[in-house]
Amino acid sequence: MKTTTLKKLPLLLLFSVIFTSFTAVSQVGGWKPDLVEDANKALEEMIEKQPKLQSYKDKAYGYAVFPKVTKGAIGIGGAGGKGVVFKGSTPMGQSSLSQATIGFQLGGQQYKEVIFFENKAAYDRFTNEKVKFDGQASAVAITEGASVDVNWKDGMAIFTQTSGGLMFEASIGGQHFSFKPKE
Incomplete structure (x- = not known):
């Protein structure tokens, strides 16, 4: 009986990821003040773990968390996942992130992501839903003691921090974002 359950675990994991991806995209409607609080807390935690991020935040025209x-x-x-887009430090709207990948990969994880916009042009591209990251875009993973010096690419700098889980991965894919202004 345990063997049957273990064989079904990968399928359950895959379906839960697909469901999470679709529901994240469909639940952008309606302003959610709790999401702003969660986004601010997540960014604070990321900065606490890697203080250099504060300089990106200070220089950025805006950011999405x-x-x-x-x-x-x-x-x-x-x-x-769902997030909040800020201009300066003012929440301007909500965004959803969806990602699809293919390759050698197995597992599951949760992570935080922040995208800093260097200028108004990068911010406008993001909020006009003109941003899709392909396999060439790379996020810098935040770990204790590691350098996070990164050049802006197309006016953006991307950072992630793993919250939990375990993932083995050698894959290609991309991220897509949608934006809904605060009403």
Whole structure:
């Protein structure tokens, strides 16, 4: 009986990731003040772990924070999460992140992601839903003691911090974002 349950675990994981991705995209409607609080807390935690991020925040025209992105994969993977887009430090709207990947990958994890916008042009591209990160875009993973010096690419700098889980991955894919202004 335990063997049957273990065999079904990968399928359950895959379906939960796909469901999470689709629901993250569909739940952007309606302003959620709790999400702003979660985003601010997530960014504070990321800065606490890597203080150099404060300089990116200080220099940025704006930023998007995704406090909880859930990712899972068995060969084919997906991720999804909701976040808040800020101009300066003012929340301007909500965003959803969806990701699809294919390759050698197995597992599940949750992570935080922040995208800093160097200038108004980068911010406008993001809020006009003109940003899709492909396999060439790379986020800098925040770990204790590691350098996070990164050059702006197309006016953006991306950072992630793992919250939990375990993921083995050698895959390609991309992230897509949607934006809904605060009403």
